[in-house]
Amino acid sequence: MMNIAVLVSGGGTNLQAxxxxxxxxxxPNGKVxxxxxSKPGVYALERAANFGVETAVVRRKDYDSSEAFxxxxxxxxxxxxxxxxxxxxxxxxxGPSVIAAYPNRILNVHPSLIPSFCGPGYYGLKVHEEALKRxxxxxxxxxxxxxxxxxxxxxxxxxxxxVLPDDTPETLQKRVMEQAEWKxxxxxxxxxxxxxx
Amino acid sequence: MMNIAVLVSGGGTNLQAxxxxxxxxxxPNGKVxxxxxSKPGVYALERAANFGVETAVVRRKDYDSSEAFxxxxxxxxxxxxxxxxxxxxxxxxxGPSVIAAYPNRILNVHPSLIPSFCGPGYYGLKVHEEALKRxxxxxxxxxxxxxxxxxxxxxxxxxxxxVLPDDTPETLQKRVMEQAEWKxxxxxxxxxxxxxx
Numbered sequence: 342m343m344n345i346a347v348l349v350s351g352g353g354t355n356l357q358a359x360x361x362x363x364x365x366x367x368x369p370n371g372k373v374x375x376x377x378x379s380k381p382g383v384y385a386l387e388r389a390a391n392f393g394v395e396t397a398v399v400r401r402k403d404y405d406s407s408e409a410f411x412x413x414x415x416x417x418x419x420x421x422x423x424x425x426x427x428x429x430x431x432x433x434x435x436g437p438s439v440i441a442a443y444p445n446r447i448l449n450v451h452p453s454l455i456p457s458f459c460g461p462g463y464y465g466l467k468v469h470e471e472a473l474k475r476x477x478x479x480x481x482x483x484x485x486x487x488x489x490x491x492x493x494x495x496x497x498x499x500x501x502x503x504v505l506p507d508d509t510p511e512t513l514q515k516r517v518m519e520q521a522e523w524k525x526x527x528x529x530x531x532x533x534x535x536x537x538x
Numbered sequence: 539m540m541n542i543a544v545l546v547s548g549g550g551t552n553l554q555a556x557x558x559x560x561x562x563x564x565x566p567n568g569k570v571x572x573x574x575x576s577k578p579g580v581y582a583l584e585r586a587a588n589f590g591v592e593t594a595v596v597r598r599k600d601y602d603s604s605e606a607f608x609x610x611x612x613x614x615x616x617x618x619x620x621x622x623x624x625x626x627x628x629x630x631x632x633g634p635s636v637i638a639a640y641p642n643r644i645l646n647v648h649p650s651l652i653p654s655f656c657g658p659g660y661y662g663l664k665v666h667e668e669a670l671k672r673x674x675x676x677x678x679x680x681x682x683x684x685x686x687x688x689x690x691x692x693x694x695x696x697x698x699x700x701v702l703p704d705d706t707p708e709t710l711q712k713r714v715m716e717q718a719e720w721k722x723x724x725x726x727x728x729x730x731x732x733x734x735x
Contacts, residue, residue: 454651454654454674454676454698455672455674456654456655456672456674457651457653457654458653475652475653475693476692476693477651477652477653477693477696478693478695478696479651479678479696479697479698481676481698495673496672496673496674496675498675499674499675499676500676501651501676501678501698
């Protein structure tokens with residue numbers, strides 16, 4: 342049984358998809374036992390509480406250095422005996438010590454078909470803005486393992502999503518979440534927990 | 539009625555898909571009236587002849603400079619009153635004078651979801667080798683207008699294709715052709731001929 346920590350920064354819709362999947366019994370080999378937010382007051386913390394999951398807030402600006410922030414985050418993860426870390430819209434960057442502590446045990450979801458529209462600077466709405474600017478007709482989402490290269494770790498799952506003629510970055514972001522991210526992330530977590538990958 | 543030239547370098551399966559589509563009446567506003575090969579003896583020339591389409595061979599090595607090659611190619615296209623040029627696996631590079639003569643009237647098919655796996659050096663099997671090396675789970679094909687930037691012109695159509703666990707570059711190339719290239723290219727040609735784009 343793997344203890345899963347989900348790291349969030351906002352509304353937590355990806356977290357909700359993960360919790361809903363767990364409730365439906367789709368991940369018999371894992372359980373979300375901790376939600377870590379990068380700032381207090383975000384709605385994801387409320388979703389976690391509603392589900393009876395413990396929460397923590399680890400805020401970058403509370404620490405003098407990124408090393409101290411990493412150490413604090415790692416401390417919280419170890420305290421809860423976390424085996425798998427899931428980045429679900431976590432906007433702080435994980436340092437090398439955290440990545441080294443969880444080799445092939447950190448998952449991230451990225452809102453494009455990597456290697457398109459990824460790397461430093463590509464996060465959130467910016468990804469969809471760039472996709473629309475290039476005029477692509479197909480985009481999607483990717484779940485990958487996190488390593489030391491930004492968006493460069495091994496790909497676990499990808500799903501394509503159609504771009505529509507009237508799309509704005511906002512409508513495209515919503516469709517990619519609904520059609521791809523919310524489906525891929527719980528599936529990827531269950532695959533890792535089952536030992537399938 | 540648009541006169542279409544299809545430029546080829548090999549077996550001509552994309553050409554066949556275009557001709558089959560025309561035979562089915564799917565492009566009432568255009569007709570393939572010329573097939574140009576980059577070397578003699580390729581099977582695409584036989585396919586053209588079987589369909590009653592005129593052929594020409596314009597070979598880079600028969601000319602002293604790329605400018606002279608471009609001039610010869612342009613001469614053949616003009617002689618046949620060509621309105622739309624389709625690159626269907628044509629392995630010679632079109633020079634600026636050809637591109638300038640057919641603004642938004644040259645289509646190319648690329649065997650990936652641009653902007654992934656495109657640009658200088660990415661052609662043929664190499665595209666699929668790189669996709670498998672990166673471990674993507676979704677790839678596809680793109681039909682785009684040709685401008686002065688390699689694989690950088692406006693995208694007209696894209697279609698996603700699943701990568702399977704046992705894929706080799708060869709099996710992936712075949713699936714991308716069958717599921718995407720052969721469908722997208724005739725559709726894109728009909729869209730341009732109808733004035734829809």
